[in-house]
Amino acid sequence: MNFGSIAIRYSRALFEEARSKSVDKYIYDYLGALYDNMSTVPEAPRVFMNPRTKTEHKFKLLLTASGLKPNESTLKVLIDNLNAPSKDVTKSLKQSKKANEADTPEAIAINLYQRFLWLVLKHERIYLMRFIIFVYKYVYREYHNIDHVIFATATEIDKSLQQKVIEKIHTITGREVELETRVRPDLLGGFWVVVDDRLYDFSYRTRLQNIRKSLWNK
Numbered sequence: 001m002n003f004g005s006i007a008i009r010y011s012r013a014l015f016e017e018a019r020s021k022s023v024d025k026y027i028y029d030y031l032g033a034l035y036d037n038m039s040t041v042p043e044a045p046r047v048f049m050n051p052r053t054k055t056e057h058k059f060k061l062l063l064t065a066s067g068l069k070p071n072e073s074t075l076k077v078l079i080d081n082l083n084a085p086s087k088d089v090t091k092s093l094k095q096s097k098k099a100n101e102a103d104t105p106e107a108i109a110i111n112l113y114q115r116f117l118w119l120v121l122k123h124e125r126i127y128l129m130r131f132i133i134f135v136y137k138y139v140y141r142e143y144h145n146i147d148h149v150i151f152a153t154a155t156e157i158d159k160s161l162q163q164k165v166i167e168k169i170h171t172i173t174g175r176e177v178e179l180e181t182r183v184r185p186d187l188l189g190g191f192w193v194v195v196d197d198r199l200y201d202f203s204y205r206t207r208l209q210n211i212r213k214s215l216w217n218k
């Protein structure tokens with residue numbers, strides 16, 4: 001079984017449905033919060049993969065980790081509606097309740113996101129969740145012409161400097177910039193930046209290492 005293709009199918013189905021409803025940014029944010037929490041809580045994978053943990057409990061945990069509040073009435077509807085034998089992810093997502101004029105974009109996004117999480121759990125694809133998130137974020141950024149940039153410094157930088165970094169990189173690439181800052185005391189000073197999976201290292205640590213190498217080679 002090709003697990004990569006399965007994750008891609010789930011991610012693309014979610015993105016296409018979210019984009020058709022103009023709520024792809026909401027889903028992007030929910031998945032981002034979920035990924036961060038799954039990465040920082042060591043016991044999370046064990047809980048989600050444990051067959052003894054009830055699906056309803058896993059669903060509530062996923063929602064909470066996504067920054068959302070579980071709703072008991074919504075959960076009951078999901079259980080009733082998603083216990084059908086169909087395994088077509090795209091069709092299942094399209095079965096979400098039709099939006100009416102009173103629905104806000106956020107309400108539409110939450111409804112779609114909840115259905116998606118339940119599908120992942122129902123089809124026992126939770127072990128692919130991190131890859132699903134990775135693919136969704138990649139597809140979203142490419143569609144919206146966004147570069148995810150990691151900017152690391154030895155000490156924390158303020159908002160004004162962050163904005164200057166964003167503007168500088170935007171000028172060079174011509175794409176929107178999503179900046180992720182990291183504090184790395186081991187850099188000693190200077191900075192390194194990752195743009196489009198390419199590392200540009202201007203840290204004092206690397207400069208000192210290069211000086212040391214040049215002295216040894218003489």
